[in-house]
Amino acid sequence: MFSKLAVKNVVRSVRDYSVYFITLLFGVCVFYVFNSMESQTVMGYLGGGTSPYVQTILMLIDVISVFVSVVLAFLILYANTFMIRRRKRELGTYLLLGMERGKVSILLFLETLCIGLLALAAGLLLGVFLSQFISVFTAGLFSIHMTEWHFVFSPKAVGKTCLYFGVIFVLVMMFNSLSVSRCRLLDLMQAERSNQDLKLKSVGASVVMFLVGVALLIIAYAMLLQRGLFRVDGLFWLMLGLGSLGTLLFFRSLSGFLLRVCQRNKKLYYRGLNMFILRQFNSKINTTYVSMTVICLMLLLAIGITATSLGLNNTVEGLSSGKSPYDVSVYFWPSEGGAPAELEQWLAAGGFDPEEELEERMVYETAQVEFEPVRYELGGREVPLSSLSALSLSDCNALLALQGLPPLELGEDEYGLLWGTYEADYSLVKALWEDQPTLSVAGTTLTPQPGAETSAIIRTGTSRYESMLILPDQFLEGRPADSVVLVGNYPAGADVQAADARLEEAMHSLVPRDYESGDGGYGYGWDTRLGVYMDTMGSKILVLFIGIYLGIIFLLTSAAVLALQQLSQAADNAGRYRILARLGVEESMRDRSIYVQIFLYFFLPLALAVVHSIVGMTAANAAIAEVGHVDSVSSSVATAAFILVVYGAYFLATCAGSRRIVRGR
Template sequence: MYFKIAANNVKKSFNDYAIYFLTLTFAVCIFYTFNTIGSQQEMLELSKSQAHYIKVMENAIGHISVFVSVILGGLIVYANNFLIKKRKKELGIYMILGMGKNKISKILFLETFLIGIMSLIAGLGLGIILSQGLGVITAKLFEVGISNYKFIISIKAIEKSILYFGIIFLLVMIFNTVIVSKYKLINLLNAAKKSEKLKVKKSVFSVIIFILGVVSIGVAYYLINESLLNPKDVRTFISIVLGAFGTFLFFFGLSGFIINSIQNSKKLYLKNLNIFVTRQISSKINTNFISMTVICLMLFLTISILSTGIGFNNALNQSLKESNPFDATITIHGETNPKFVLDKIGLKNTENEKCAYYTQYVVGFDYKNVLYKYTEPRIRKQFNMIECKNMDVIKISEYNKIRELKGQKPIQLNSNEVLVTSNFKVLIPAIQKLLKNENTLKINNKAYQVKNKELITDYTYNSNIPNNILTIVVSDKFTGAKESFSSYININYIGNDKQQSEKKVAQIFSKFRNYKEFKDVSFSTKEETYKQVKESTTLMIYITIYLGIIFLISSAAVLALQQLSEASDSIERYNILKKIGVSKKMINKSIFTQVLIYFSIPLILAVIHAIVGINVVNKFLELYGTNNIGTSSLIIMFVLFIIYGGYFCITYTGYKNIVK
């Protein structure tokens, strides 16, 4: 009997459960999909190291899933509380009919169980479909083939989803039992008659608080633009605190500010149902200003981490080919002689492999005095982060060997001449102006003729990012430099069988990588570098997308539930509007306006925060030559508006149905 009652209740109240069910289904779907990463290697052509990294990714996603389950648990409890609150009168009728609190708890237990089962089945079904696409995306990100494509259903991910959400639903059931045990019959029966009192703060006080919030946010924007995310700059920390506090003040004072602003425009205030809508919105913001602050910050994080994470990955991958001109590089940090390393590992110039090495020297150099006048004001802020007092120096004979290895012609230098090189994107315009306007460069108080009028921007060893802030190539007779204890050995494969050369060099590197006498020596091939970058950026993308989607649906769901709760509390007010002759069309329009504004305010402020944040991150990444995140930001915003807009539409429809 109880099961039948619970089933009928779920069926009858499906519209009320729509947001709850949608959110649960979406949450299960995302949770399952990202926890299938370990199963995807069955159909991918992965190397041993890539298979190992898939395992690392699986473990990382597993740890993130614990955090995600806590967020979703809180969201589900919040949503369930709304549903219980809406059904107080119904629960009161059960008591009048002689049903005890334990039996009512049993019905709610069964309802939660049914909703949980349905959302799990629907979520897992969608997740199984979505995870097939995730496997293809993984293959693309790792740049590997799909050797044995098959429809994968991860039993491990299903078990994990059932376990985590089973625990969450169990906690919800316990929560329902505790809540019902505290209810009194009189309160349950009168719940429908109680209309939430419209609470609006005093206008003057609210306006002052609101202005303080806006000023705090403005100061935070200024400070973060000045510090450019420099962790050593205290302004970075202050800007984060001020930004969060300013957002809190913004929503704390917003309700009174809205009332004050609209009341000052009598034409707008007295038009249609604007008086009613203004009071409704202001009251709800006044009640939920803390949750709206959290939602705004969560939306800001969602937009920011998704845009910067995906954008950074795209930019880094684009720059990899340029920053890795050699097939392999050996880096020596210490006094070890490069020739000794080559002899020890048995790597020589052959028909299939060619080697060239150089030792890096340094000289004292004042970057600011030389380049300051040629840099733009915004670049000067970024350049302050680079605490460089020395400039790298390479001898021309070794530099020419590197050029020869890349198939370039050698360059002749006189003893009084130098070449200027740099691939540090943020400084290239300034250095180019320097070369155009000045013929000499002072090093150790001696003037040297700059031979090249066009900046040389090539790489002298493999790297993940631009590695040459400013390097001067000098003649072999130059004596003003001191060793920096850094040397580089570059290797290129020139034979017909490059795969064999790659295998040979990789085996040599593997053999000597852990030798004690080579503790200051690192070995890496271009292919290894590509794989390492692909692996780390793939993990970063998955984590940002995973958290971003969870933050987004949590934020939208809370806003939706708050508005539906508002609808339940405001039924009497809408009944009064109907009695005084307000048309259905006007009521629906007022509902649309109210829901739209309520959804828009935290999103608009979050977008403004994100624009400032992404711009600062863009400038920060520009230091390393990777700042192409504009396109990804637009794509993320488009996807965000689709999901967020979907919740808005469902909320608007649900609100209208409740008012009916």
């Protein structure tokens, strides 16, 4: 009998509290998806368990999952409180009919078990389906072209999900048993008759509270914009406290003056069911202003974390693309005996043939050029400059052509300048270029050509290189090279990972055998666009993953709490709406009153959270802008779309569920 009754109650609960069940389902789904990353196909392309980026991503997801499980546990316990409150009269009826409290607890245990197993199974099924796309998403973030894909199922993620949610549901079962054991029969039977006290504050006190709250928020905003987002000290926590208190006072003040202010506008107050709507809203906000404050702050976290993560990802992606104009760079710095002859044939002997691998390529040399010393005053002392590395004009223009940049022009007795990325020589070279001196090279006097200046990147990689002169070709003929560099790009659609692996294997096999490294031998290295991208983006991808993970959880939690509150309130107000129906109020007007109340509860916290997030994102973008351009527009649009879809779906589902509860269907 208990099993049949439990199943019947579960079916009814899932129907009446579909938002609760959907939240459980998506909580399980998101938890599985992010914890299944270790088994994703793309992780093999990223180096699997040997990659430090993969290891850090997986480690942080494990840590964040503990926090997420705590948040979801509070959400489920909070939602369960509303369900128990809604069913107190039903539970009292069971006791009145002679059912023992222990058996009522067993009934609730079976119901919770059924709902938990159903949500767990459905969530895992949806999670397994959605996790198939996370490899594609991750590969897109790292610009990886996957040549194969296979179905992914992670037993480890399933076990972790079952363990975490099993613990949560055990806590729910214990809470239900405790709730039943502590309630008196009279309290259970009269639960639906209990009303919340309507405590109206004077308009003056509410206005003062409102102004104090706004003042605290303005102070917190000013501190944030002036100090920045990432300066954590005592004032940082004071700023957070002022912002939180200001938010609390803002919502607390609504319960005092909103009704009174609207009452003074007779035309608005007596239009339709506005009087009923305002009194309902005012009576509830007396006890929900704390939860609305918490929801507002969680929405702030959801918006801020998601938008900042997307903006940071776009910024760093642009930075890494700027450092990597070529797919491949191989470079040598010989100290004796010159560079390896025929660099391309040498690489081909190791298994990486540039002619076959690269669609466009070039090999260039730089040489050290000496000239009569030019002296500058730097740091309080005189510093002579008598030599610089140089690049021929034809090689420089070939590099510019690979990057899609216009060529430079030089006369036979002119020189230009290519700016490097090594800061140590910047001041001296800057002084040289600003002074525009003539240089005596190999008995020829060269004059500067101001138009022959470029900051083009001469090789892929994060390693720095010095600024160098750009000279007519004849000045470098016959000079020993101080570096030899190969740069090139793969054909469109090439298997970049496999080609990079062949280059790495060739370098490892050739260099130790044919050349010495270190003192007296060759300095050498190689970089690839994908390698630089992963080095630059590795830690930043963590921010994106964790940001999206936490953003989804905070948004789901906020929307679910609001939805459950409104569904519970709709059940409490069902009797009042029946009275309105008997008084002749049209069904469309009753539905409109439901929608307006839900709209106020959903979008007041969201509106203030948007204001908070605009200030917070301004501070975050200012910090990010120190290292690059922030694409705040695209990140804001993507975040807004994400918020509107998820939050809007909960809003519509709550409206539909509340309307059905009020209508008694």
